[in-house]
Amino acid sequence: MTDAPKAMTDLIDLMARLPGLGPRSARRAVLHLIKKRGQLMGPLAEAMAQVSATARECLNCGNIGTTDICEICQSEKRGNGMICVVEDVADLWAMERSAQFKGRYHVLGGTLSALDAIGPDELRIPKLLDRIASEQISEVILALSATIDGQTTAHYIADQLPGVTVTSLAQGVPVGGELDYLDDGTITAALKARRAL
């Protein structure tokens, strides 16, 4: 409901389907785009069309790239025998930003969830087991959310891999975190995993 020309209302309706945008903020974004159609809207439309045409999931790990096998899976440097299991591509990107992990990834595409009826076959778990059998994997790092579903998934995967070293990310006080603002669960976990200085 904008009483703008049809092409614009269509654009607003599409924008409103993005996460984090509603009808009102979509209208605002579209007006901003129209005002800056030379510098912003044209390039954005082009970039979107290009990514839409070229983006694909890596057949090996589920990462998003522009080739059937993603750059990380193709890179020989990254084949150090370690696989980091993440829920989502966003988590893979977050790991890459920290620039600490030098191995390859496996994107599950979510977590096991009894409530949403998501079992191992809905996720990329069978493919993970295949990879561990065929690639020479020395360690599987489970970088899953510290939620119930994330930890259930971690335990399920660990149970499937009796012959491989399986580790998970440490839990504790986040860098810059003040104890007063942390939840009890985090403090409990940090205390249990305390280290000698």
Place this chain on the structure above:
Amino acid sequence: MTDAPKAMTDLIDLMARLPGLGPRSARRAVLHLIKKRGQLMGPLAEAMAQVSATARECLNCGNIGTTDICEICQSEKRGNGMICVVEDVADLWAMERSAQFKGRYHVLGGTLSALDAIGPDELRIPKLLDRIASEQISEVILALSATIDGQTTAHYIADQLPGVTVTSLAQGVPVGGELDYLDDGTITAALKARRAL
């Protein structure tokens, strides 16, 4: 900083320039778009390219449309001698959604602002005076924000139009508003403008 392929980081950077989106929500939006590239990303890119190519400002009133003179200015039905002056196209759309006003509009493109050095010539005020002189205008409705800058602009415009009826939107309690949550200024304005039942 995403370590995604170049085309995707470019897209994320462009998305992050939209109002209401930052780097993090732009990443989230782009991942969502990539997941729904068939149903959402393709159509969105197309809609954006189309609007980018066709959108233009109405030479008469400043509304955004697809023709040099917008549909409202072209429509004979809307030529009832009334002009509603708004700050922005978003305000024009808001007025149209209420479907109460049957005249034409004039989009100023902002408000007078001493702080931002915006004078009458930066806005579409000279064009408004031209229109009032050339079109047969019986009433000018000032639908400007109830802010200091908005009201300054309203008074400035009213001063320029000695021979025309100039009105402004009523101020008062918004529909559904509870007195307890209203600011003092609104209650003062509503009390001053009280009406006999």
